[in-house]
Amino acid sequence: MARSNRPSRSSTPAPRSGRVNKWTRPEAPGDDVWLEKARYGVQRLQDAPDGQWHVRRISAVGASKTYKCPGCGRFISPGTEHLVAWRADHWSGDDASAAGRRHWHPKCWESRSYRY
Numbered sequence: 001m002a003r004s005n006r007p008s009r010s011s012t013p014a015p016r017s018g019r020v021n022k023w024t025r026p027e028a029p030g031d032d033v034w035l036e037k038a039r040y041g042v043q044r045l046q047d048a049p050d051g052q053w054h055v056r057r058i059s060a061v062g063a064s065k066t067y068k069c070p071g072c073g074r075f076i077s078p079g080t081e082h083l084v085a086w087r088a089d090h091w092s093g094d095d096a097s098a099a100g101r102r103h104w105h106p107k108c109w110e111s112r113s114y115r116y
Helices: 029-040 094-099 106-110
Strands: 043-048 051-058 082-087 102-104
Touching: 082 094, 082 106, 102 106
Parallel strands: none
Antiparallel strands: 043 051, 051 082, 082 102
């Protein structure tokens, strides 16, 4: 059987000399943003008597883990639509506030007590 001396073609060839073709087309910058919004929900800023909060709604498709709701103490099972909230005005910065985010049932978040 004859053997070809040609190297096999990879699925995505590396661009040569900066040329752009149908295999090396750069991704549009907006594609990642829409993909992230579809996967993780849209983040919004919410003012409350206890400060500002980042709130993101997680769809039933995007919910893949079990979480404990701090409002009612019950578990949020995978496949249940819920909210993720974290402080926008945390004293030690955005990284610390993102590490302290909590998953809430929508009704528990709306009816939460502002007194601690």
